[in-house]
Amino acid sequence: DADSKAKAVDKAAAIYENIGFPDYIASDNTTQLEKMYAEYIFGTSYIKNVLLMQQVKAREDFRTLHEAVDHRAWGDLPPTVVNAFYEPSTNAISFPAGILQMPFFNKDAPK
Numbered sequence: 001d002a003d004s005k006a007k008a009v010d011k012a013a014a015i016y017e018n019i020g021f022p023d024y025i026a027s028d029n030t031t032q033l034e035k036m037y038a039e040y041i042f043g044t045s046y047i048k049n050v051l052l053m054q055q056v057k058a059r060e061d062f063r064t065l066h067e068a069v070d071h072r073a074w075g076d077l078p079p080t081v082v083n084a085f086y087e088p089s090t091n092a093i094s095f096p097a098g099i100l101q102m103p104f105f106n107k108d109a110p111k
Contacts, residue, residue: 011091016071018094021079 024032039056042049071090079097082104086093099105 014091016090016092018072018074018077018092018096020095020097020100022072022074025079 039059040052042052069090071092073090074094075087077085077094077096081096082098082101084093084095084099
């Protein structure tokens, strides 16, 4: 029906796009990147390092539990992933740098 179509068009127009990688990665200001990794102080024990990573991630998840959703956040999606994603809960579509490289993407490829 017309109402459903209008809502679908509005939702599609409101999609947040994450293309390539988060802005802070290419920024000259490394503050955000340094802040993200400040709690990661690794030792020589593999299992302790794995547990540390899980603890840091859990603390971050709990810290952001009651915050407003950041539609621009890339979450746990590294730029090297060779795939594209749509996240319905944030209405965001992500195209990491990995999928935007040859042979998966070529702007000069025949149409």
